[in-house]
Amino acid sequence: MDTTGAGALIKALEDVGCEVIFGMPGGAILPAYDPLFDSKIRHVLVRHEQGAGHAAQGYAQATGRVGVCMATSGPGATNLVTPLADAYMDSVPIVAITGQVARSMIGTDAFQEADIRSITLPITKHSFQVHDPADIPRVIAEAFTLASSGRPGPVLVDLPKDVLATATTYTPPKITTPSRPVLSPVQIRNAAQLIGSSKRPVFYVGGGVIRSGAAQELRKLAEKTGIPVVTTLMARGAFPDSHPLHLGMPGMHGTVPAVAALQRADLLIALGTRFDDRVTGLLPEFAPHAAVIHADIDPAEISKNRKADVGIVGDCRDVMAALSAVITRKTDLTDWWNYLGGLLTTYPLGYDWPADGMLAPQYVIERISKLAGPEAIYTAGVGQHQMWAAQYVKYERPGSFINSGGAGTMGFAVPAAMGAQAGAPDRTVWAIDGDGCFQMTNQELATCAAEGIPIKVAIINNGNLGMVRQWQTLFYEGRYSNTRLGTHQRHPDFVKLADALGCVGLRCESQSEVDGVVLEAMAVHDRPVVVDFVVGQDAQVWPMVAAGTGNDEIMAARGIRPLFDEVE
Amino acid sequence: MTRHSLSLLLRNEPGALARIVVLFSSRGVEVESLSLAPAERGDLSRLDVVVGLQQGRTVVQLIKQLGRVVDVKNVVDGTHDEALELGA
Ligand SMILES: Cc1ncc(C[n+]2csc(CCOP(=O)(O)OP(=O)(O)O)c2C)c(N)n1
Ligand SMILES: [Mg+2]
Numbered sequence: 001m002d003t004t005g006a007g008a009l010i011k012a013l014e015d016v017g018c019e020v021i022f023g024m025p026g027g028a029i030l031p032a033y034d035p036l037f038d039s040k041i042r043h044v045l046v047r048h049e050q051g052a053g054h055a056a057q058g059y060a061q062a063t064g065r066v067g068v069c070m071a072t073s074g075p076g077a078t079n080l081v082t083p084l085a086d087a088y089m090d091s092v093p094i095v096a097i098t099g100q101v102a103r104s105m106i107g108t109d110a111f112q113e114a115d116i117r118s119i120t121l122p123i124t125k126h127s128f129q130v131h132d133p134a135d136i137p138r139v140i141a142e143a144f145t146l147a148s149s150g151r152p153g154p155v156l157v158d159l160p161k162d163v164l165a166t167a168t169t170y171t172p173p174k175i176t177t178p179s180r181p182v183l184s185p186v187q188i189r190n191a192a193q194l195i196g197s198s199k200r201p202v203f204y205v206g207g208g209v210i211r212s213g214a215a216q217e218l219r220k221l222a223e224k225t226g227i228p229v230v231t232t233l234m235a236r237g238a239f240p241d242s243h244p245l246h247l248g249m250p251g252m253h254g255t256v257p258a259v260a261a262l263q264r265a266d267l268l269i270a271l272g273t274r275f276d277d278r279v280t281g282l283l284p285e286f287a288p289h290a291a292v293i294h295a296d297i298d299p300a301e302i303s304k305n306r307k308a309d310v311g312i313v314g315d316c317r318d319v320m321a322a323l324s325a326v327i328t329r330k331t332d333l334t335d336w337w338n339y340l341g342g343l344l345t346t347y348p349l350g351y352d353w354p355a356d357g358m359l360a361p362q363y364v365i366e367r368i369s370k371l372a373g374p375e376a377i378y379t380a381g382v383g384q385h386q387m388w389a390a391q392y393v394k395y396e397r398p399g400s401f402i403n404s405g406g407a408g409t410m411g412f413a414v415p416a417a418m419g420a421q422a423g424a425p426d427r428t429v430w431a432i433d434g435d436g437c438f439q440m441t442n443q444e445l446a447t448c449a450a451e452g453i454p455i456k457v458a459i460i461n462n463g464n465l466g467m468v469r470q471w472q473t474l475f476y477e478g479r480y481s482n483t484r485l486g487t488h489q490r491h492p493d494f495v496k497l498a499d500a501l502g503c504v505g506l507r508c509e510s511q512s513e514v515d516g517v518v519l520e521a522m523a524v525h526d527r528p529v530v531v532d533f534v535v536g537q538d539a540q541v542w543p544m545v546a547a548g549t550g551n552d553e554i555m556a557a558r559g560i561r562p563l564f565d566e567v568e
Numbered sequence: 569m570t571r572h573s574l575s576l577l578l579r580n581e582p583g584a585l586a587r588i589v590v591l592f593s594s595r596g597v598e599v600e601s602l603s604l605a606p607a608e609r610g611d612l613s614r615l616d617v618v619v620g621l622q623q624g625r626t627v628v629q630l631i632k633q634l635g636r637v638v639d640v641k642n643v644v645d646g647t648h649d650e651a652l653e654l655g656a
Contacts, residue, residue: 117583121590126638129582146638300632 005133006031006164009097010039012137012173016144018068020044020059020422021097022052026072027112028099031164044422044451047443049076051415053083054441056094058419061402062377062427064213066147067094067419073101074112077158078119082409084154085123089406090234091211093152095143102162103131117158125153131160133168141173149178151298152211181297183314183322190310191269191293192326198267198291200336201227204250204279207234207405208272208296209316210398215239217320218271226330227269228340230258232279234405235272237395247340248349251279252545253387256347256562257340259545259554263563264339265290272296272316275305276406285550295319347543347556349391354536361460361535362388364514368430368458369393371518376428377420379403381413381437383467385460387541389432411440417455418448428456428522435461435487438494442501448528449502456521457503457530463488463537470540474558488534498530507532569620571600572627576615576634577607577641584639588615591633596622612641 003011009032013021020042025033036043046052049071056067071077077098087094101110117127126146128139136159143155195201209218215238222229222245229239230250239246248255250262262268262279268290273279280286283305294301294308295316302311312319351362365388369378374396380386380403395401402420404412417431438459448455460466469483487494498505504524508517508531521529545554552563578584585604592599598620607614621627631643 118586121583121587122594125636127583151636298636300629300636302632303626304629 001167001169003168003170004031004164005136005159005166005168007035008133008136008168008170009140009159009164010035010041011170012140013041013068014039015137015172016141016175017065021068021070022046022055022059022419023070024049024052024072024076026076026099028073028101028161029070029076029097029159029164030072030099031161032070032097032099032159042422044418044447044453046415046447048441049079050082050411051418051441051444051447053080053094053096054086054409054412054415055419055422055444056096057083057087057092058379058402058416059423060093060419062399062420063423064399065423066144067092068097069094070097072099072112073116074114077116078114081120081123084120084156086404086407086409086412087154088123088125090404091152091207092154093147094154095147096154096156098156098158099164100129100158100160103160104162106160117156120156123154124156127156127158129158129160130163133163133166134171136163136168137171137173141175145176145178180315180318181313183312183318187310187312188319188322188326191312192323194267194291194293194310195225195227195269195323195327196329196331198331199333200265201267201269201333202261202265203227203229204262204268204270204273205229205231205235205238206271206273207232209235209238212272212297212316213398214272214317214320215398217317217324219243221320221324221327224324224330225327226333228261228337230254230261232273232276233390233403236390236401237398240396241394242396247344249390252281252547253391253541253543255349256543256554256556257343259543259551260343260563261340262287262290263551268292270294271319274301280305281545281551282549285552343562347562351539351542354539356536358536359509359511359514359533361385361462361533361539362392363511364458364460364508364533364535365389365392365432367514368432368518371515372428372430372522374400376400376430377402377417377424379413379416379420379429379431381433382408382410383434383437383465384462384470384539384541385432385434385466388460393432410434410437413437414441414455414457415444417457418444418453421448421453421455431455431457433457433459434466435459435463435485435494436465439492442497445498445501445503445528445530452526453528454525455528457528459494459530459532461487461494461532461534462539466537467541469537473540474546488537494530494532503528503530505530505532507534509534569598569622570627571618571620571647573616573618573646574631574634575644575646576617578613578615579639579641580611580613581639584637585615587637587639588634591637592619595630595633596625597630
């Protein structure tokens with residue numbers, strides 16, 4: 001007996017390569033915090049466990065490694081539920097370690113007892129509750145492997161307090177790398193044939209391409225074939241925005257050319273993507289003329305929402321390498337590109353300045369992108385500002401845009417930026433946040449200030465729950481029920497709040513100040529910075545496919561339906 | 569609603585059955601009957617279940633979703649002999 005369960009936990013985390021844990025101690029997990037005190041693993045003490053979970057997600061996506069968060073039993077563990085659900089939806093590899101009441105107390109409604117394994121069953125890839133301290137190293141290694149292999153996702157490890165406190169002997173875990181699925185040569189050949197004979201193909205690229213580290217292979221394959229590419233919200237950065245083959249983002253707020261490419265295609269080459277309803281619009285009207293090649297590491301995604309003509313189970317990187325090897329020639333796509341090129345010219349992304357003379361939110365984001373550049377990391381909350389961050393930041397590399405796609409979790413931006421910055425200390429990290437979202441998790445700025453994590457936060461302060469207000473404008477006759485936040489009346493005053501949290505607080509209210517303020521924020525390296533960008537409340541996100549309609553009804557702006565009109 | 573009888577081999581790990589039952593309820597699968605018994609191998613159990621699927625949902629899809637559960641060793645569709653064999 002050379003250690004305790006807690007000692008074995010920390011040693012095992014070191015052995016599997018964990019370098020940072022985001023967490024908060026409490027009764028049941030307390031034994032683990034004692035050996036952690038002496039460990040080389042950095043612990044970032046968060047102010048709310050939700051922040052720990054999103055930070056682990058941000059860390060994972062910025063580094064491509066497994067993110068780790070830790071919490072005590074009961075409320076500590078339940079505070080991790082939202083990040084676990086978020087990581088499950090977006091296939092983010094995180095391991096959550098929770099304390100639990102002692103084994104003899106489980107099931108007795110003990111103080112701070114919550115059955116976190118049962119609570120999180122539908123939102124974890126797998127979970128463990130360890131009953132023998134000797135099992136801890138093996139379980140930690142398995143948790144890391146499960147989180148990061150196949151389709152990545154969250155794994156929960158629940159540790160009863162007495163198991164942590166019991167003496168044990170440390171056995172170093174065997175770290176296994178599971179084999180990747182072997183590709184079916186027949187399916188690869190079938191796919192190559194479809195690609196070779198198609199006249200209007202498009203690469204429909206999802207977040208799986210980023211998870212599998214396949215951006216290089218995608219670029220190679222796209223350039224070899226000359227086939228246009230669209231990148232979903234989760235795939236922004238998988239293919240350079242500056243690339244001439246890139247049509248932008250498809251979906252509810254996608255570009256007209258990207259949506260048109262899917263709708264008019266005769267072949268979708270879907271890679272690491274799941275035909276989410278925010279991309280397909282009304283499913284029966286989605287890509288009506290297209291055959292579908294669907295490659296995904298998760299067999300359960302293939303033909304889930306749209307039947308695949310060729311389904312390939314595999315890692316995107318392997319799939320694209322295999323396709324590159326068998327595709328020998330470029331097909332003639334002149335007509336297809338003529339059509340798409342016309343749309344690119346006629347319907348570029350664009351916005352109007354607010355009539356009331358206030359700042360345009362899109363302009364703010366465009367300038368941040370320009371001044372911080374593609375080497376920076378951008379995170380976003382959920383709402384209009386998120387869509388503008390997807391549209392107006394120009395992404396050139398995978399992992400540079402981190403947001404909550406599947407779950408749409410308000411409050412994601414600040415803690416995710418904290419995690420990303422902890423994992424990538426040499427990069428500039430900008431959280432593009434909403435005035436609503438910011439108020440859900442800004443307490444983590446105190447963490448950032450105390451821990452020397454100098455993130456930058458751009459609050460796109462439109463005074464409202466803007467995305468909801470936009471729907472009220474469009475679909476509820478402008479009846480603005482409960483969407484005004486009072487943030488234009490300085491409830492709260494974000495500059496003072498930033499100051500109180502130990503950050504630099506700046507404000508910007510006019511176009512002429514934007515560049516100066518962004519540069520001022522970028523010159524601060526010793527503290528987090530919050531910029532309150534006070535923008536107009538009536539700016540809207542366009543283009544838009546209204547919920548429940550088909551993609552052909554995409555509106556480039558209110559009332560302008562380019563694809564619909566084309567059909568008539 | 570279509571009806572299918574499935575037979576699963578589960579590892580005898582705590583929570584394995586719960587995960588299957590939660591998957592059914594999350595995915596809107598109706599359970600008509602369910603029985604769990606020890607399998608030939610001591611570390612496994614056999615779960616026989618008759619499920620009802622909503623219109624538009626396929627049993628192949630459900631089998632693949634069950635296949636994602638770490639403690640599921642294999643799934644056989646008794647109605648159509650659709651099988652998903654998983655690794656050791
Ligand atoms: C936790 C959570 N609660 C509610 C919602 C619903 N919702 C989606 S966007 C939004 C408005 C967000 O407001 P803000 O952060 O100011 O962003 P804006 O749309 O104004 O840019 C709301 C309430 C959500 N996505 N997440
Ligand atoms: Mg807002």
